[in-house]
Amino acid sequence: MGWQRKVLRVNLTDGNIQSEPLNMDWAQQYLGERGLGTKYLYENMDPSVDALDPGNVLIFATGPLTGTMASTSGRYAVVTKGALTDAIACSNSGGKFGAELKFAGYDLLILEGKSPEPSYLKIYDDNVEIVSAEPIWGKTVWETEAWLKSHHQDPLMKVASIGVAGENLVRYACVVNDLHRAAGRSGVGAVMGSKNLKAIAVRGTVGVTVDNPKRFMEVVKETKAKLAQSGDVQELTDYGTNAMIDMMQEFGGLPTRNFQEVQFEGVDNINPGAMTREKSNGHVNLLTNKACFGCTIACGRISHIDKDHFTISNRPEYWHASGGLEYETAFAFGPDCGVDDIDALTFAGFMMNEHGMDPISFGGTLAAAMELYEMGVITDEDTDGVPLNFGNAEALTIMAEKTGKYEGFGQVLGLGSKRLCEKYGHPELSMTVKGQEFAGYDSRALQGMGLGYATSSRGACHMKHDVFGPDMEDQTGAGKALPCKKSQDKISIIDSTGLCWFTLSAWGIKDFQAQIDAACEGDWNVPRLFETGERIWNLERQFNLKAGLTKADDSLPPRLLKDPARSGVAKGKVNELGKMLPEYYEIRGWNEDGVPTEETLERLGL
Amino acid sequence: MQLTVKLVGTFAKYLPKPSQGNMVDVEVDSGTTAAQLVSILGLPEKQPFIVSVNDEIVPKSDRDSKVLQSTDSIKIIPPLKGG
Numbered sequence: 001m002g003w004q005r006k007v008l009r010v011n012l013t014d015g016n017i018q019s020e021p022l023n024m025d026w027a028q029q030y031l032g033e034r035g036l037g038t039k040y041l042y043e044n045m046d047p048s049v050d051a052l053d054p055g056n057v058l059i060f061a062t063g064p065l066t067g068t069m070a071s072t073s074g075r076y077a078v079v080t081k082g083a084l085t086d087a088i089a090c091s092n093s094g095g096k097f098g099a100e101l102k103f104a105g106y107d108l109l110i111l112e113g114k115s116p117e118p119s120y121l122k123i124y125d126d127n128v129e130i131v132s133a134e135p136i137w138g139k140t141v142w143e144t145e146a147w148l149k150s151h152h153q154d155p156l157m158k159v160a161s162i163g164v165a166g167e168n169l170v171r172y173a174c175v176v177n178d179l180h181r182a183a184g185r186s187g188v189g190a191v192m193g194s195k196n197l198k199a200i201a202v203r204g205t206v207g208v209t210v211d212n213p214k215r216f217m218e219v220v221k222e223t224k225a226k227l228a229q230s231g232d233v234q235e236l237t238d239y240g241t242n243a244m245i246d247m248m249q250e251f252g253g254l255p256t257r258n259f260q261e262v263q264f265e266g267v268d269n270i271n272p273g274a275m276t277r278e279k280s281n282g283h284v285n286l287l288t289n290k291a292c293f294g295c296t297i298a299c300g301r302i303s304h305i306d307k308d309h310f311t312i313s314n315r316p317e318y319w320h321a322s323g324g325l326e327y328e329t330a331f332a333f334g335p336d337c338g339v340d341d342i343d344a345l346t347f348a349g350f351m352m353n354e355h356g357m358d359p360i361s362f363g364g365t366l367a368a369a370m371e372l373y374e375m376g377v378i379t380d381e382d383t384d385g386v387p388l389n390f391g392n393a394e395a396l397t398i399m400a401e402k403t404g405k406y407e408g409f410g411q412v413l414g415l416g417s418k419r420l421c422e423k424y425g426h427p428e429l430s431m432t433v434k435g436q437e438f439a440g441y442d443s444r445a446l447q448g449m450g451l452g453y454a455t456s457s458r459g460a461c462h463m464k465h466d467v468f469g470p471d472m473e474d475q476t477g478a479g480k481a482l483p484c485k486k487s488q489d490k491i492s493i494i495d496s497t498g499l500c501w502f503t504l505s506a507w508g509i510k511d512f513q514a515q516i517d518a519a520c521e522g523d524w525n526v527p528r529l530f531e532t533g534e535r536i537w538n539l540e541r542q543f544n545l546k547a548g549l550t551k552a553d554d555s556l557p558p559r560l561l562k563d564p565a566r567s568g569v570a571k572g573k574v575n576e577l578g579k580m581l582p583e584y585y586e587i588r589g590w591n592e593d594g595v596p597t598e599e600t601l602e603r604l605g606l
Numbered sequence: 607m608q609l610t611v612k613l614v615g616t617f618a619k620y621l622p623k624p625s626q627g628n629m630v631d632v633e634v635d636s637g638t639t640a641a642q643l644v645s646i647l648g649l650p651e652k653q654p655f656i657v658s659v660n661d662e663i664v665p666k667s668d669r670d671s672k673v674l675q676s677t678d679s680i681k682i683i684p685p686l687k688g689g
Contacts, residue, residue: 231653239616243616243684244687250681253686272615468686468687469685472663472685473665568661569656569662
């Protein structure tokens with residue numbers, strides 16, 4: 001148990017809906033969520049198919065611990081071929097939607113084909129329908145969720161949907177659930193839009209069971225106590241993820257103005273201190289924090305914008321509270337675009353949630369466009385007359401809304417940084433790997449982070465490895481390949497449980513192992529977990545190789561490899577990827593072209 | 607000798623009362639090392655953090671031998687994490 005042992009398969013082309021038994025051999029090899037989703041994706045589609053083709057498959061995957069009493073058990077993953085990256089995408093989210101899908105009785109929801117007309121999927125346990133989305137096509141994420149709950153007279157319904165950005169195939173459109181939690185990265189929302197699928201509305205009453213309830217309750221009690229007693233976890237609760245912005249600033253790893261610099265002069269205006277500071281008119285940005293399903297950390301921020309701010313002074317529809325600044329949003333709209341207006345950043349964040357877009361990719365794309373504008377390559381004629389200089393808060397907010405609504409220059413920004421920079425003849429200015437924009441960690445200061453970015457299956461991503469410890473100690477590439485590889489395997493398994501890896505502030509792999517072993521059939525010991533993580537990583541690699549990716553895609557932009565950091569602890573340094581990558585391939589059991597050897601595949605049962 | 611220390615981000619909570627902001631002036635003997643400063647400030651021994659002097663990281667193994675000067679720019683940076 002832990003698993004529901006059931007998969008819901010929906011063919012949107014012909015409307016066929018069927019449930020099928022979960023392949024338990026695969027569950028024992030890939031656990032759930034990211035791992036199991038990857039296995040089903042690999043076995044159900046041709047990886048060379050275009051991401052926006054009906055042949056792409058879109059999978060919503062829960063983990064064996066999703067919806068259980070374990071802390072942070074609200075996670076689910078969206079697994080598909082990414083519209084932004086043309087590589088495998090695994091984008092996970094919190095909120096309550098994932099647990100509700102599990103309560104409806106499903107481990108996985110597999111969506112195939114393309115609906116002939118805009119539709120949404122309604123799941124009430126075994127009662128599943130494809131319904132016309134005509135009344136909500138063209139509506140925002142927030143309007144869609146409100147309409148569905150009202151139309152079905154069910155305020156407890158959980159909704160995952162796309163906005164106008166996803167409908168129009170903005171390359172980094174995301175899937176938003178519970179108003180402001182998102183499967184944000186790699187363009188999984190654009191894939192959903194390409195299938196004419198507006199939303200998934202779910203209610204579940206089946207509940208979840210675990211293999212050894214008594215043992216499970218014991219280990220959950222122990223692991224929750226560890227979270228409650230952890231000072232690091234308390235900091236996440238108190239400050240949210242934006243606490244990172246001060247650390248990265250002082251470290252000298254805070255990417256600024258499209259990674260031209262590594263420290264930002266305006267950081268004090270957008271950091272956690274600024275979020276809690278009272279303005280002269282009494283306004284305070286941060287209202288409270290918020291937890292996802294089952295979470296005992298509550299790192300989420302709930303904020304509101306000053307009613308006197310230019311963004312909303314005449315727009316009362318935005319005078320409410322909503323999802324506030326997380327670190328990545330603050331970095332991408334702040335330092336990366338040179339903007340230090342916290343209300344503008346918060347408004348742009350609202351736009352991301354309302355219209356369904358990844359803030360990291362939007363911010364990275366706008367930053368590239370700003371650099372091109374300052375070079376004179378992009379002009380006012382391109383930008384609908386909006387001066388796109390770094391630091392222009394109004395430009396940030398206007399372009400966030402234009403892109404969300406797919407209007408004017410927003411359509412160009414919707415291409416993502418890689419395609420935009422290619423369009424204007426400067427591909428070297430795109431701060432991406434495999435077409436996906438970097439998170440807020442400069443890999444000249446954090447060398448292992450750079451290796452993780454370059455080798456991440458879904459393109460530049462800070463959430464698929466954890467080399468922060470070694471990167472703090474030493475600003476060279478020496479000795480980073482092994483911890484990078486090991487942490488990638490570890491996080492592959494954590495991403496497959498249904499739990500959140502922010503628990504890593506207090507939990508080690510043994511804490512995850514104890515919960516998995518109590519919840520799931522089979523002997524889940526630590527070595528088996530690491531082998532499972534390695535299997536998942538290698539299967540993702542196999543998918544990407546079949547999709548046509550090569551060693552050349554395991555790279556970093558020339559700026560990070562050739563232009564030394566101008567300040568901070570890594571002043572004068574560039575990323576040493578050329579030294580780290582061959583060592584990494586060898587440790588992985590891949591050949592010099594980054595292809596897993598026969599021996600590696602055989603060892604992992606691939 | 608007086609040292610001026612910046613306790614970055616969440617480490618501001620370790621500032622002696624009634625400090626404001628995240629800077630603190632600490633009166634120390636001349637010859638004080640980075641390790642001694644950490645002890646004086648009462649920072650948690652178990653928690654990893656970075657000691658940066660003039661924008662250069664002092665490796666943990668060198669904290670005992672790194673003698674601080676009154677002109678140094680000293681920062682204590684909390685552990686870096688994902689987010």
